[in-house]
Amino acid sequence: MTLHTRDARPDLLPGTLDMLILRTLQWGPQHGYAIGQTIRAQSSEVLQVEAGSLYPALQRLSKKGWVTAKWGQTDANQRAKFYRLTIEGKQQLLREQSRWTELVDAIARIMTPAGEPETER
């Protein structure tokens, strides 16, 4: 996998990075570096996105038509390429979000079955 958690366990589910990027772009266009920083900050530094994964993922999303890119200026007046969610991208994000919720619920039900005290050892 391409997405690395801090303890170097690369076993996140496939497609998760794409979903995280789409989610990050929900609040408005961002450039690649900022997307990486945002994911890191919002995950309280747990998820670190390598450039080597991030940029191919952005290309993948562009190819699918879920994001568009445009050159612009950052707040610090530096040139950067900004990615923006398209209509299809928004729909895709909604689909992924509900799928993700289902998945997390399902896993949670397995990991903590009802009636089992959580902290018993």
Add this chain to the structure above:
Amino acid sequence: MFDEDDFQEEIRAHLEIAAAEREADGADPRSARLSSLKDFGNVSLTAEAARRVWIPRWIDAVLDQLRDARYAVRTLAKNPVFSLAVIAVLALGVGANTMVFTMLKSMALAPLSGIASSAQLGVVVNAASRTRTGGLSYHDYQFVRDHDRAFNGLAASGLTSANFGRGRGARPMYCELVSGNYFQVLGIRAERGRTFLPSDEIAPGRHPYAVLNDGFWRRDLAADPDILGKTIDINNFPLTIVGVADPSFHGTIVGYDTEVFVPLMMAPQLGVNVGSLEHTTTSDIFADRGAGVFDVLGRLRPGVTFANAGAQVDALSIALFQDAALADVGQHLRLVHIWESPFGGQTFLLPGLLVLGAMGLLVLGIACANIAGLVLVRGISRRGELAVRLALGATRARIVRLLVVENLVLAIPGAVLGMVLASYGLPLLVRSAEAMAAPQRLFFNVPLDRSLMAFAAFVALGSALAFGFVPALQSSRVDLVEAINEDASPRGASRGRLRAWLVVAQVAVSSILLVGAGLATRSVDAARRIYPGFDAGHTTAIEIDVRSNGYSDARGRVFYRRLLDALRGETGIESVTLASTTPLNLVGTREARVAIDGYAPRRDEDLSFQVNTIGPDYFRTLRIPLAAGRGFDDRDDENGRPVVVINRTFAERFWSGAAAAVGQRVKVGAGDWRTVVGVASDVKYSQVNEAPMPFIYMPFFQSYRANMIVHARGAAPVNVVVDQARERIAAIDPDLAFIHARPLDEATRGATVLFEFLSTMLLAFGTAGMVLAGMGTYGLVSYAARQSTHEIGIRMALGASAASVVRAFVARGLRLGAVGAAIGLFVAFAGARLLQGSLFGVSPADTVSYARALAIVIGGVALATLVPAWRAARTNPLRALRHQ
């Protein structure tokens, strides 16, 4: 689409933003820049990954293969001689196999063009003996046609050479005399007009019609659209054209391009020379039950098996010969497949092709063995590399794929070259055969079609994959720890065993090829040295047919007498004679049944021998020595006593020898008793490598034929003699057509060319395979020895002398070599009988060839072990130990 510049720009922007952020946090510009670059990771890998997003998956896979292929090419280029040799031999093997199998297919699987599944046709033959079969007489044909229940009709056809046109412009062509149901039985439609019907076979001489071959109609008659109803002259007899056959149809005699089809009822009018000795100018052909001239064939009824039909033919045969009290016994009818038919080119081409096919397969086999050895050896020497690949996460499948791609890099050029070879070689082969037959036409049903191209590709790729796959699997089974630590013994038990088997197989196959090549060389040598029994130099072979001028028998005799007198008077011509056939004529000549005064043939004994009709001075002109008595002279004419000359083998078979044969009496065919006046030495009658056989010479003026060959001998260069004789003959009758006017050695070339071609192919295959096998064996053996450098070091460190170590290693190599050689020589001995037909002057069990092969193979193995072992033994033991 992916924009490379834009992407680079984006990465630069990323790095600048990241650096600016670090500077804002207080870092100095340089370290800010460096740490942002470090955080980013591998820029070019990222770009590569981003680029790949845009590439469709299949292209990606192809590119991956190409990378493998490029790598493979690089690796193979490090060993160019071996790689090129493998490619060359693979090409040779594929090319030869494709050619041979195309020819075999044309003879056995689809022998006749224009007839659906022609291999399924059955041919009814008259089996006079176990080995010799012939056609049916008209009477016998009618009997089986009318009583048979196994076929959808049985057709009859007799191939003959006939002249088209009159006088000077006449040209010889192949003509089939066919039964009325011929076209219906074979299912051939007419392109124009009609084909023949059973009503075209009612009475002799009453059906003056012709159906043309499409090619003949286009070439010689300019595709005349109003051709129907016009007449053509065949042997000076006008025939009305009633139709043109389907363009794909070339007649029913394999290898011959039949240009005109005529109802067989017209045989007497066309005056064709077919069948038994007493040539047919009358309607004898219909009455003479000895005239077995017809090729009888038909298609089985649905649901009738070949064996079933064969049993029915046997039953018919018993009925047929029961109610007719025939003079000679031992005849019976038999059903055979078309490739066993006594008519057509397959009779003399098939045995040679089978030998070539076997050699082709052997060469291919050795190419495969080499590919296997190559892959294995490289696999072992690349254990380090493969182990690193595995450690980096490559799967075994991935590594096997890499190794298999390397095989393909060898196989694909081999296959392509092979196909090119076949597609150039085959037309060349056919053209040279056609040139030998010109002006008559040959036709081989040998389209280089897609199925054969597929065959070639399949053979090449299949052999590369099959023989590369197992070693590749073997190589990929690398023990990581062992390989990376590099101190383990290289002699893994299973690898060692496989390698040993490869050495044995290599040596075995090399031995087989060496024996084959040896036999071929010795036989070519012998053939070059052989004297065929006659002197073909300075002699003409001018073939004429006076029927093209409409000569009657009486006028023909007068003409030939004048011709002989005229040429005898020419200055520069030493002697002149006539003959109905040349010696060394490749296909043999007509045969006649013979009765011998005072000799009671055993039941089933086949007393049919080949006959040549010759003029006076024949033996003197061709320089054939007489063993006893005399040759024919001018006394032996229609008024003289009936005489005959036989060859030495004949005399020795039936009498105590040449001298005893003179004065004895022989009956040839249905004629009178003839007195033997001379015994001639044997010559090679049809092929260079034929066994001695009884042969009969009949005097021309007692056994007239319209179609003769003039042999004139002169001291001048042979082309001068040919021109001189030709002009002299033309002066007697300016309208006479010449079928051939050429030197005798050109006429006999067909037989030697075919033999030399076979021997040369054998030699080429043998040599190529041998070189490759030698290289392969050397490579494997010396590699195995090199791998033991470590062991040699230990032995020497323990005090063994260099000589004893080398001895031990050479002995080990020789043990493997001996096993391989024993297997190889045994197989060669068993298989050499296959070569019998194309060998000459050498027994298939020729000791010299075997000894030579053994010496070369064992010598090669010894050398291949000795050199590396000696090198290892000479090095410092410590270095040898550290070598690993």
